[in-house]
Amino acid sequence: MTIRDMHSFTTWTMYFDGASNSKGKGVGIVLISSQDEHIPISIKLDFDYTNNVAEYEACIAGLEAALSLESFHNISFTYISRLRNRFADALATLASMVDIPVGVKVRPLAIKRHVVPAHIHMVQIAARCLVRKPWYFDIKNLIFGRGNPPEASLTERRASQKLASRYVICGGDQYRRSFDGVQLLCADDDRAAKILEDVHSGGCGPHMNGKMLARKILHLGYFWTTLEADCFSFVKTCHNVYPHIYWSYSLFTHIWHGSCSAHRVDNSVTQNPDGKRSTGIEWARIRHQELCMLDEKRLKTTYHVQGYQRILERAFNKKVRIRELREGDMVLRECRASIFDPRGKFRPNWSGSYGVDESLPGKAVRLLDQNGDRIPEPTNLDQLKR
Structure with a gap:
């Protein structure tokens, strides 16, 4: 109508x-x-x-x-x-x-339209409300004396303390001490993306490969822990550089690294992997820049080792039976001490029985002998069985 x-x-x-x-x-x-x-x-x-x-x-x-x-x-x-x-x-x-009781008011019907599932919508809202912390947030807390996160292990605390010694706060910004004395400004994710786009777009020179792009950014005074990997990933997405350039550069770099004769030192003149001759000062500057990017390689190696350890742990834990002991349980203890016994190989492998008196952190317990006396040394759970 x-x-x-x-x-x-x-x-x-x-x-x-x-x-x-x-x-x-x-x-x-x-x-x-x-x-x-x-x-x-x-x-x-x-x-x-x-x-x-x-x-x-x-x-x-x-x-x-x-x-x-x-x-x-x-x-x-x-x-x-x-x-x-x-x-x-x-x-x-x-x-x-519907059944509407007498006297009950029903509000006007509101119909909404969602183009994505509800959980994705909530994740997007949470992502907008969540304030992302920069990669150097924990290092900055260490510099100010706020300590490590409570869930960090002893090894992680030592590694963080050693890593924080290479950074300094100046004017509210965080800088990394480089090996040639230049302070490199630490860039967060948003600033790093803007730097990559500006430098590679031609504002600081022509289009370049990933390694040269990383060196250019270090020369401009910026740093972040995934600098070299981000540069290589960004260059691969650039449509202005042809694929055969990557192939030829990778092949030439592989040949140069694999041959000792390709790297020629002649007093103060050096042969670069790009085929250009440079002075000793330029060679030293390049080596300093490579030293600044060693942290990235160390972290990448650490992540690979941790991932491999997690895979081994999952494979091992599939065959492990969880052993839970409560106070008052009766157990046997394995005889691991080299005690002389005239029975020789007929000596029993287990002794006891013992009673569990107290559970300790670190998968250990304190035991009571048959007379009710406490054994002073704690015993690990892998030495006990019911």
Whole structure:
């Protein structure tokens, strides 16, 4: 049904339908303004009626709702199929199936549209609300004397303390001490992405490969722990450099590293892997830049070792039976001490029984002998069995 406003000459569209089933009866109306604003209305009917009466009730209820919004001078009706009237039909079915107690007010129905699953939507909201910490956050806390995170192990604490000794705070910013005396500004993720794009786009020279890009950024006075790997990844995504350049450069670098004769030192003149001759000062500067990127290689090696250890741990733990002992349990202890026994190989491998007196951290317990006296030395769980 189309309704035309007599004042602003705007057009409203109304869809209506009725529904009747074993649960009850109801009508549904949808009013659509000229600005494409949808107003759904659902009404439950508590009296008996035929299908024609249901259509009349829906039409009258829709007209009353429309007249409460605007004044109209022209109304026209058009028959449409149920496929095009699904919204009103759903509202009518909803009204017929719900039970609304007397005196209970139901708020207007609000229908939203989600284009992604709910968990992805919540993750995106949490990501926007979450403040990302820079990679040097823990190092900065160590410099200010705030200590390590509570979950850090002793090995991680020592490694962090050694790593923090190479950094300094100046003017509120964190810098890394380089081997040639230049302080390198520590860049977070957002600044690092901007630096990569600006330097590689030609603002600081022509397009370059990953190794030269990393050296250029170090020469400009910036640093982050994944500098070299990020440079290689960024260069591979650049469409202005052709693939055969990467192939030729990788082949030449492999040949240069594999041959001792390709690296020629002639007093103060050196042959670079790029095929250019440079002075000893330039050679020393390049070596200093490579030393600055050693931390990245150390961290990458540590991650590989930790990942390999986790794989071995998972494979080993599949065959391990968890042994849980509580206070009061009776156990046997393995005889591991080299005590002379005239029985020789017929000596028993287990002694006891003992009672568990106290559980200690580190998978150890304190035992009681058969007389109730405590054994002073703690015993590991791998030496006990029930």
